[in-house]
């Protein structure tokens with residue numbers, strides 16, 4: 214049985230499979246299965262049963278999210294599917310691989326999602342810098358139209374589905390799903406108030422599902438090989454496989470598809486080869502720049518949404534950023550704060566004014582000008598920018614590395630104050 | 640804004656070229672509301688002109704019949720819409736966390752030395768503009784940067800030398 218459904222066709226040393234080769238490896242079987250008589254309700258039940266959780270960061274169950282879309286004759290006729298392909302979270306490099314490596318897999322997933330919620334139109338919201346992904350996807354879309362997997366009356370199902378490519382122009386906040394919808398409508402990409410949730414009132418006020426690239430790539434396997442097979446893939450309580458990445462000073466940084474539920478140690482020391490010679494592991498962000506630091510003592514925790522939450526962090530994107538003992542933790546957190554300050558959309562005050570303040574304090578620390586009072590201000594901001602105090606989750610995301618960094622690397626912050634310099638610089 | 644100001648800025652609008660119009664019209668068929676294509680139109684114009692001048696911005700606003708202030712709100716929001724003239728090749732230099740850990744500051748210093756430009760600046764010969772960009776999603780090959788549409792990975796000073804040389808040669 215297939216053990217690596219997300220990457221089975223991916224070999225980054227060659228161009229992605231064309232549609233014929235993709236079909237030859239069970240590709241688009243799910244669409245044929247739908248054509249043979251799976252109703253949207255049938256598919257919804259399969260996806261719910263699979264236990265698939267969104268891979269965009271929040272880990273919300275995909276089937277449950279879809280079930281909020283109004284159904285039936287009284288529901289709005291136009292519904293939309295939107296692919297969140299705006300990957301920009303620092304340290305995250307997984308969706309790029311899926312789109313460059315096997316664009317048909319995402320398209321097949323899109324057809325399944327759109328059919329389930331009966332969306333006749335989808336927009337792929339692609340990060341503008343992903344020029345290779347754009348080319349790969351455009352080619353795949355063209356092929357899929359030619360084979361009748363996209364367009365009118367797909368495989369005689371009576372279901373029509375069009376896919377439109379939208380390339381963005383670089384703004385992290387566009388990855389937040391309501392800001393993304395504003396961007397697609399041609400507006401400044403500030404987030405929207407929730408409720409109403411996009412599932413009910415999204416793009417141009419119509420029911421809309423926003424799903425991450427990797428989430429969609431999970432769907433073909435679930436329909437083609439079945440829910441039991443999907444459950445059999447993982448080792449822990451979560452289901453399926455996931456892309457896991459490691460960056461930083463490890464021996465062999467990279468991105469791998471692994472079952473959910475492996476110990477973190479196996480990823481960091483096995484796949485990523487452990488630390489480079491002469492370096493020790495100090496800590497790591499388990500799922501991109503908006504997750505809380507974890508420590509070497511956490512290496513035996515499982516790569517599983519709930520297990521990682523138990524130690525106060527999040528699996529989120531599954532792409533780890535590794536901090537070694539010769540790199541300054543204060544500098545690392547400072548780098549992230551600069552990013553968040555720059556990418557704040559400016560809509561709400563705590564984030565617009567607080568993040569640049571935090572960023573400035575980190576610059577002062579870097580220059581040996583940080584004080585105890587500054588440290589207190591940083592601590593205060595973990596609260597002021599935290600969940601519930603800002604209009605969207607960007608600022609709370611920033612408090613994850615900030616708060617955990619202050620906690621775990623306290624002595625490094627103190628040292629910057631007492632020595633009036635960064636002792637990691639030579 | 641008074642009516643007079645609006646009228647006077649509208650006069651400064653550049654007429655879009657036929658090519659630009661054709662591409663914008665195509666985008667308009669893909670959205671239920673033509674206001675949605677503001678960003679696409681800005682990107683199309685930037686592709687043809689290299690950047691988005693005031694005259695271009697006003698031209699697009701007029702063509703799409705949207706307030707220039709709204710379009711400016713979109714244009715200034717996005718990192719990759721250039722409201723100032725840029726060089727022939729824009730270097731998008733990743734300075735986010737993984738690249739930082741892997742030593743991108745040293746590479747940036749080297750570029751700065753070689754091209755004599757800092758962030759936001761263009762070389763005297765107009766060949767390169769250097770701009771910082773958040774994580775390019777290639778962190779396992781850090782440090783990375785883009786030059787125009789091309790990605791360059793695992794950067795070293797030697798690689799920077801050969802990349803600069805290649806782009807210079809391509810132009811001559």
Ligand SMILES: Cc1cc2nc3c(=O)[nH]c(=O)nc-3n(C[C@H](O)[C@H](O)[C@H](O)COP(=O)(O)O)c2cc1C
Nearest residue numbers: 267268269297299300388389390424425428606607
């Ligand atoms: C500031 C911010 C940035 C985000 N960026 C992304 C992104 O680049 N890609 C993504 O899939 N989700 C991103 N998300 C999460 C989305 O809002 C949303 O939860 C996700 O696309 C839902 O898809 P899923 O259910 O398939 O995971 C971001 C969220 C926030 C708050």
Ligand code: SF4
Nearest residue numbers: 558559560561564605
């Ligand atoms: S938290 Fe930041 S990014 Fe989110 S709405 Fe407020 S200002 Fe914008």
Ligand code: FES
Nearest residue numbers: 733738774775778
């Ligand atoms: S941090 Fe530079 S590519 Fe991700």
